[in-house]
Amino acid sequence: MSPTVYLLLSALLFAIGAVGVLVRRNAIVVFMCIELMLNAVNLTLVTFSRINGSLGGQIMAFFVMVVAAAEVVVGLSIIMAIFRTRRTTSVDDANLLKY
Amino acid sequence: MTGPLAPAFPTVDYGALAPVLIVLGAACLAVLLEALLPMRVRGRVQLSLTLVAVVAALLAVIVRATSGAPAVSTLAGAIAVDGPALFLWGTLLALAVPSVLLLADRSVEPGGAFLADPVALGEAEAEQRAREKAGVGARSGSSGSSGRAGGSSGGRLTGRGGQPVEGHTEIYALVLFALGGMLVFCASDDLLTMFVALEVLSLPLYLLCGLARRRRLMSQESAVKYFLLGAFSSAFFLYGLALLYGYADSVKLTDISLAAAGSLRPDSLLFGGLALLVVGLMFKASVGPFHTWTPDVYQGAPTSVTAFMAACTKVAAFGAILRVFTVAFGSTVWEWRGVLWVVAIVSMVIGAVLGLTQTDVKRMIAYSSVAHAGFLLLGAMAITPAGLSATLFYLLAYGFTTVALFGLVSLVRGPDGEATHLSAWAGLGKRSPVVAAAVTFLMLALAGIPLTSGFTAKFAVFSAALADGMTPLVIVALVVSAVAAFFYLRLIVLMYFSEPAADGPTVSVPGPFTTVAITLGVVVTLLLGVVPTAVLGWADGLSFLG
Numbered sequence: 001m002s003p004t005v006y007l008l009l010s011a012l013l014f015a016i017g018a019v020g021v022l023v024r025r026n027a028i029v030v031f032m033c034i035e036l037m038l039n040a041v042n043l044t045l046v047t048f049s050r051i052n053g054s055l056g057g058q059i060m061a062f063f064v065m066v067v068a069a070a071e072v073v074v075g076l077s078i079i080m081a082i083f084r085t086r087r088t089t090s091v092d093d094a095n096l097l098k099y
Numbered sequence: 100m101t102g103p104l105a106p107a108f109p110t111v112d113y114g115a116l117a118p119v120l121i122v123l124g125a126a127c128l129a130v131l132l133e134a135l136l137p138m139r140v141r142g143r144v145q146l147s148l149t150l151v152a153v154v155a156a157l158l159a160v161i162v163r164a165t166s167g168a169p170a171v172s173t174l175a176g177a178i179a180v181d182g183p184a185l186f187l188w189g190t191l192l193a194l195a196v197p198s199v200l201l202l203a204d205r206s207v208e209p210g211g212a213f214l215a216d217p218v219a220l221g222e223a224e225a226e227q228r229a230r231e232k233a234g235v236g237a238r239s240g241s242s243g244s245s246g247r248a249g250g251s252s253g254g255r256l257t258g259r260g261g262q263p264v265e266g267h268t269e270i271y272a273l274v275l276f277a278l279g280g281m282l283v284f285c286a287s288d289d290l291l292t293m294f295v296a297l298e299v300l301s302l303p304l305y306l307l308c309g310l311a312r313r314r315r316l317m318s319q320e321s322a323v324k325y326f327l328l329g330a331f332s333s334a335f336f337l338y339g340l341a342l343l344y345g346y347a348d349s350v351k352l353t354d355i356s357l358a359a360a361g362s363l364r365p366d367s368l369l370f371g372g373l374a375l376l377v378v379g380l381m382f383k384a385s386v387g388p389f390h391t392w393t394p395d396v397y398q399g400a401p402t403s404v405t406a407f408m409a410a411c412t413k414v415a416a417f418g419a420i421l422r423v424f425t426v427a428f429g430s431t432v433w434e435w436r437g438v439l440w441v442v443a444i445v446s447m448v449i450g451a452v453l454g455l456t457q458t459d460v461k462r463m464i465a466y467s468s469v470a471h472a473g474f475l476l477l478g479a480m481a482i483t484p485a486g487l488s489a490t491l492f493y494l495l496a497y498g499f500t501t502v503a504l505f506g507l508v509s510l511v512r513g514p515d516g517e518a519t520h521l522s523a524w525a526g527l528g529k530r531s532p533v534v535a536a537a538v539t540f541l542m543l544a545l546a547g548i549p550l551t552s553g554f555t556a557k558f559a560v561f562s563a564a565l566a567d568g569m570t571p572l573v574i575v576a577l578v579v580s581a582v583a584a585f586f587y588l589r590l591i592v593l594m595y596f597s598e599p600a601a602d603g604p605t606v607s608v609p610g611p612f613t614t615v616a617i618t619l620g621v622v623v624t625l626l627l628g629v630v631p632t633a634v635l636g637w638a639d640g641l642s643f644l645g
Contacts, residue, residue, distance in 0.1 A: 007345075014338055021331050030327055037334035041341050048345035057344055060291055064337065067298045071330055074302045078309055078326050082319040091327070094320040097395040 006047040013040035027079045027089040031072075038068045109175030115163065116173060116180070118156040118188050119282045125152030126275035133269055142211075145271040146203045152275065153199060156282075157192040160185055164637075170644045172288050176351055179288035179422075182641030186491050187285040187418040191411055194498045195278050197616035198407035201506050202270055206610025208516075211266030212401045212509075214312040267310060273303035274407065281411055285418025288426075288645065290340045290350040290376070293419060297336065297383065300415060301329050304408055308400040313516035321399025328392045329382070336379025342372030352427040353645040360430050373428060373435060380423065384416035385465075386472040387446030394457075397465035402517060405461065406505035409468055410498035413475075417494055421479050421487060426645045429482050439480050440572060446473030447579040454586050460508055460519045463586060464501070467545055470583050471497055474576055478560040481567035488638035489559035495634065496544075496552035496627050503620020504541045507534055510607050518604035524590065526599025531606035535594045537621055542587040544624045547580055552627030559635065 013036060020033030042061040049057025083089050113120070129145055136144055163185060170181035205211045280300030287293040309322030344350050346368035347358035359369055378389060385393040397405050428435065450470025457463040475497075478490035511518050511527065511534070518524075528535040544551035557580065561573050609617070627634060 014334075017334070018331075021327070027323060027327065031330070034327070034330045034334055037331075038337065041334065041337045044338065044341040045344060048341065048348075051345065052348040054348055056349065057341075060340075060344070060350070063291060063295060067295060070298065070302060074305055075326055075330065078305060078319070078322045081309055082323050085316060085319060091323070094323060096317050096320055097324070097399050 003047050003051050006043060010040045010043035010047065013037075013043065025090050025092050027082075027091050030091060031075050031079065035068060035072070038064055110173065112171050112173040112180070115168070115171050116178065117159040117163070118192065119178075119279060119286075121152055121156040121159060122192075122275055122282060123279040125149065126272055126279055129272035129275055133272060141268045142203075142266075145268045146199070149199050149271045149275060150196070153192055153195045153278070157189065157196075160188045160192060164189065172644055176288055176353075177292045178283065178286050179644045180286060181644040183418070183421065183487060183491060183643055184286040186638060186641055187414060187494070188282055190414050190491070190495045190498060191278065191281050191285070193495075194410045194414065194502060195274075195407075197499075197502045197506070197619050198403070198410065199271070199274060200612040200616040201403040201406050201502070201509070202274060204403070204509075204610055204612040204616075205266075207509055207512070207607045207613060208312060210312070212312055212403055213266040213270050213310045266312060270307060270310065273307050277301075277303040277307070277407075278411065281415035284415045285422065287419070287422075288352055290343065290352070290355075293423075294333070294337055294340060297333055297379070297419075300412070301333065301383075304404075304412070305329060307404045307407075308396060310404075311399075311401040314399075317399040318401065321396045324399075325392055325396045332379045332382035332389065335375045335382075339372045339375030339377070339379065342368050342375065346372060352423065355427040356430055356645070359428070369431070370435065374438075376423065377420075377439075380416060380420050381442065384413055384420060384472050384475075385469055386476055387442045387449065387469070390446070390449065390469045390472070393469055394462045394465040397468075398459055398461045398519070402461070402505050402509040406502045409464070409501045409505065413468065413472070414494045414498055417472075417475050417479060417490060420476075421490060422643060424479060425482050425487070425643050432482050436480055439476065440569075443473045443476040443480065443572060444575050446470070446476065447576060448473075451579045451582040454583060457586070458521050460521060460524065460590070461505075463521075463590070464504060464508075467583060467587070468501070470579060471545075473579070474557060474560055477564040477569065477572055477576060481563050481569065483563060483567050484640070484642065485563040485566060486560075487643075488635065488641065489556070489563040491638045491641070492627075492631070492635055493556035493560050496556040496624065499620045499623040499627075500541050500544045500552065501620075503617045503624065504538070504545075506609075506613055506617040506620065507538050507541070509613070510534060510609055511604050512607055513604040521590065521593060522600070523604045525593050525597040526603065527593075527606070528595035530599050530603070534606050537617065538594065539591050540621060541624060542591055544628070546584040546587040550625075550628045552624045552631070555628055555631040555635075 017033045017037035017040060020036065021030050024030050024033060042064050045057040045061045049055060079089055082094065086093065125148055129148055132144060132148065133141065170179065172179045277300050280296045283296035284293060284300055287296055305322055305326040308325050309319045311318030340350060343355055346364050347355045349355070381387065382389040397409065400408065447470050450466050450473060454463055454466035454470065457466060475490055475493055478486045478493060508519065509517060511524065513523060540551070544553035547553040547557040561576060565573050
């Protein structure tokens with residue numbers, strides 16, 4: 001099977017993630033969609049690594065995983081903090097700052 | 100080990116990297132001290148460590164810049180230490196000094212502006228209990244404050260005996276990590292390093308935004324918004340990186356430039372990658388249509404964090420934008436510049452027009468920063484030496500003005516913290532002439548009135564853009580400057596020509612830290628307006644490596 005298929009798949013996953021960020025209301029689900037986008041990028045990197053015949057892309061995928069893990073730590077702690085004070089994780093309820 | 104599998108270790112130029120190593124080393128040390136030191140001394144030790152590290156790194160930059168050492172690309176081409184990088188490092192570290200002083204201030208808000216709710220209170224109470232058990236501060240009575248007191252805005256959090264609970268000291272470690280990320284961000288010579296640095300600078304900032312002692316709901320809301328939108332935009336940056344990797348088989352900026360000059364691959368990968376990359380960078384620099392987080396976060400975050408973020412993040416982001424545009428995409432400039440014209444115009448117009456309708460001082464400054472980002476983009480798009488030096492000068496001037504302005508904003512206070520609504524500032528000139536005069540001067544600098552740094556900076560950027568054939572953009576920028584001047588002047592008029600409300604806010608007398616930070620910002624704004632030649636001379640003739 002041609003590796004181009006995986007590029008299309010990863011573009012599709014990235015788009016699903018992006019749409020999810022825009023339409024979902026729960027902060028945790030929004031965050032999961034962002035993670036989906038990052039992992040779609042990983043698939044792209046690995047596929048290009050295969051197409052180009054170089055290892056760089058696979059190494060980069062590891063960097064992305066580490067960064068994504070650090071992001072989870074910070075992100076979940078922020079979402080936890082706002083859940084404790086508001087008792088909700090809906091991003092629609094956080095509406096003090098506007099205009 | 101010999102043979103074909105012998106690892107080739109990259110050479111590391113420690114001398115060139117010294118500023119980054121000092122800042123990141125101090126950040127690691129600060130984490131360690133946070134765990135080991137008793138709470139009483141932690142604040143002072145952490146503050147001294149932070150200031151010493153920043154000043155030492157600044158000295159290292161100055162030594163390197165004056166020694167005439169050649170520009171190098173070190174760590175296997177991951178970081179380029181060249182003229183613009185040193186200028187940006189100097190700017191970032193110089194801006195970090197007043198920012199850290201503002202963060203450390205305890206005179207305006209007793210106990211400092213930072214507190215993360217129940218944990219800090221619990222910790223403080225536990226320490227107090229331990230001390231009582233040891234018979235040091237023998238005060239009897241039941242537990243003073245409940246751990247959940249801080250849910251809503253207002254309520255002052257006090258520990259035992261009415262003393263305000265000491266604020267957090269992790270902020271220093273977070274600031275140092277953010278600063279280290281910024282230093283790497285604007286010097287990174289490949290996109291992967293840039294991405295990692297982007298996260299290293301962003302993650303601590305997300306946390307810092309949510310740590311306010313007052314108005315906790317707004318502070319946390321700003322942290323969530325900044326985090327979700329920031330992570331969203333860095334995913335775009337990363338997808339851009341992946342596409343460019345597919346195009347050039349490398350993420351080094353120079354390799355991308357070479358590939359763009361003579362590659363048989365489809366251009367859609369190159370320009371798709373560039374577009375996604377630019378979205379991520381523009382978000383950080385709060386340019387144009389990617390600015391939506393800016394007003395909310397500027398308003399919700401503790402004011403000292405806003406000062407740090409507004410000044411330093413903008414410098415780092417535009418440093419990276421300049422480097423990416425010049426080094427990686429300088430050869431294809433005519434194919435992508437048209438799109439950025441639109442972005443710059445949108446940014447300037449949004450900043451100026453929405454700035455007019457704001458009723459909150461911090462939000463107003465946020466929209467003004469969006470307009471300024473548009474002006475900066477003008478200089479960054481002109482891939483010429485004049486454009487580079489003008490943008491670098493603009494960043495330095497704008498940074499100091501902003502830090503001082505947010506320092507002043509934190510002084511005007513009502514019964515429940517800062518009074519940032521415009522109506523609260525009415526008649527400030529009668530009540531506190533010195534603060535009002537300083538705000539007036541800084542507002543004039545943002546508007547770009549002669550004898551302030553704002554005028555020199557705008558003049559340099561606009562003339563560089565004009566010389567590079569961007570006449571329509573410069574005309575738009577001048578009109579927008581006039582529109583934006585209206586809301587700066589409106590605040591001045593409000594301060595001097597209206598009567599103060601009877602129950603209006605008080606103006607706190609700042610402690611030494613805030614005084615030094617504000618004075619530094621005002622003096623630099625004045626000096627860069629009156630005698631800009633020294634700095635302009637340094638910024639002139641710098642060029643990127645590669």
